[in-house]
Amino acid sequence: MDDLLSVSTLLVVGVLGGAVAGAALGFLWLTERRGPALGVWAASLWFGALACAFYILRPVVPDWTSLLFGNATLALAYGLIWLGFQLFEGGRPPVWKTAWKTAAGAVAWLPFAAVPFLRHEPALHAALAALVMSGYSLAIAWRLIQRRRIEPLPARLPTAALFAAHGTLYALRVPLLLFFPDFGFGVAFDQSPLFIAGLLEALLFTLFVVVAMLTLIAERDARHHRKAADTDALTGLPNRHAFFRAMETLLQGGGGRGVLMLFDLDHFRFVNDRFGRDEGDRALRAVAEVLHREVRLPDIVARIGDEEFALFMPSIRLDVGLSVAEYLCRRTEGLNLTDASGERIPLTTSVGVAAVADAGAGVEALMMAADVALAEAKRIGRNRTRAYRATSRLHGKMLDDWLRTG
Numbered sequence: 001m002d003d004l005l006s007v008s009t010l011l012v013v014g015v016l017g018g019a020v021a022g023a024a025l026g027f028l029w030l031t032e033r034r035g036p037a038l039g040v041w042a043a044s045l046w047f048g049a050l051a052c053a054f055y056i057l058r059p060v061v062p063d064w065t066s067l068l069f070g071n072a073t074l075a076l077a078y079g080l081i082w083l084g085f086q087l088f089e090g091g092r093p094p095v096w097k098t099a100w101k102t103a104a105g106a107v108a109w110l111p112f113a114a115v116p117f118l119r120h121e122p123a124l125h126a127a128l129a130a131l132v133m134s135g136y137s138l139a140i141a142w143r144l145i146q147r148r149r150i151e152p153l154p155a156r157l158p159t160a161a162l163f164a165a166h167g168t169l170y171a172l173r174v175p176l177l178l179f180f181p182d183f184g185f186g187v188a189f190d191q192s193p194l195f196i197a198g199l200l201e202a203l204l205f206t207l208f209v210v211v212a213m214l215t216l217i218a219e220r221d222a223r224h225h226r227k228a229a230d231t232d233a234l235t236g237l238p239n240r241h242a243f244f245r246a247m248e249t250l251l252q253g254g255g256g257r258g259v260l261m262l263f264d265l266d267h268f269r270f271v272n273d274r275f276g277r278d279e280g281d282r283a284l285r286a287v288a289e290v291l292h293r294e295v296r297l298p299d300i301v302a303r304i305g306d307e308e309f310a311l312f313m314p315s316i317r318l319d320v321g322l323s324v325a326e327y328l329c330r331r332t333e334g335l336n337l338t339d340a341s342g343e344r345i346p347l348t349t350s351v352g353v354a355a356v357a358d359a360g361a362g363v364e365a366l367m368m369a370a371d372v373a374l375a376e377a378k379r380i381g382r383n384r385t386r387a388y389r390a391t392s393r394l395h396g397k398m399l400d401d402w403l404r405t406g
Contacts, residue, residue, distance in 0.1 A: 007055075013203060014048070015052045016049075018206065021045045021206070021210050022044075037084045040080050040084035041084040044077045045210070047077035048077040052070075054073060055070045068109055071109055075109065075132045076103065076105065076106040078132060079102040079103060083098060083102045085143055089144075124178075131170075131171075134168070134171040135167070136167075138163070138164065138171070144160035151223070155212060162205070173198070229241075230242035232302070237288050237301060237303045237309075238303075240305070248363055250312065251366075257317065257357070258314040258316070259316050259321030259354070260310065260354050260355075260366045260369075261324070261353050262367075262370040263287075263310070263329075264305075264350050265283075265347065266383055267348075268306075271345060279339050287347065287349070290328065290331050290332060294328060298315075299312065311324075318387060321355060326385050329349055329384065348383035350374060350386075352370040353388065354369035355387075373387055374386070
């Protein structure tokens with residue numbers, strides 16, 4: 001058992017494991033065109049494997065040389081892991097600043113090369129290595145926690161806990177190594193059970209980190225795919241399917257309140273025929289921007305048809321909804337869009353408004369009521385809003401439509 005857990009055996013496992021894992025991440029990065037984070041993480045594993053190789057050379061080179069280059073390379077590996085997480089989280093700091101922070105741990109070993117008496121203090125070497133690993137690990141944990149609300153990936157907090165535990169463990173080793181340098185159970189420090197346990201923990205930590213990296217990337221990909229499936233490609237707004245799903249959720253907790261507005265651009269076929277499809281698309285994006293700019297959570301706006309948009313506001317009454325709809329109607333009319341020749345592109349919208357209090361707390365009933373009101377707005381002249389009320393003649397029209405469609 002002692003042979004299986006010897007320092008040399010564990011270091012060989014570190015070299016092979018780091019090289020293979022680094023090659024796997026590098027292959028994924030190259031073949032799947034992933035972001036730079038995966039490539040940086042691959043490099044960090046290769047440097048970690050190189051550090052273990054330097055430690056293995058200790059019997060054939062001077063001790064301080066093996067320790068110096070091994071620890072400096074390991075520090076650089078941790079710096080690259082930190083850099084990879086910065087890139088993963090979308091950070092793009094200045095190159096000089098990033099390079100300095102990435103290489104800071106490795107640069108910290110320069111005094112050990114320049115000052116002779118420091119070269120022969122293995123406990124001091126180990127304390128500095130533990131301090132560097134702790135600093136980078138805790139910084140990564142904090143960064144992951146900071147971004148948890150912006151991108152709530154399920155693996156984010158477990159990965160932060162992994163780095164926090166690893167960093168705390170190495171932080172606790174620093175005073176032990178500084179104040180009890182001979183704490184080795186009667187053998188050389190690097191042959192002690194404490195050192196072997198630390199090396200074994202580092203190998204297991206590396207394994208779990210690789211799994212965490214791949215899990216985070218897979219979860220982000222899945223999140224992006226779900227978002228793409230729920231997003232209208234032209235305007236960037238939620239699509240019809242996503243809107244109805246979100247509206248259903250809001251209605252369940254709405255307490256009998258809420259207003260649905262359906263917007264339909266007037267004579268939009270003329271816009272496409274007169275100015276071309278590209279200008280028509282630009283007009284749709286402009287209208288989407290007007291609607292999106294006025295929305296505040298938990299309101300939801302979406303493009304649900306070719307030139308049709310929907311807005312659901314779950315906490316307002318019909319009179320407030322009518323005011324919002326009229327305001328957005330005038331904002332659309334006031335859009336100053338021109339084509340390449342300078343000709344103005346006319347844009348107006350008709351709006352149908354329906355409240356939960358009148359139509360009921362069902363998606364289908366609200367849509368039908370708002371659609372009846374929208375048809376009325378179109379009938380009486382366009383570029384205006386109409387509201388569905390349970391006491392109005394529009395209620396009878398909706399019942400007739402419902403009976404006719406079965």
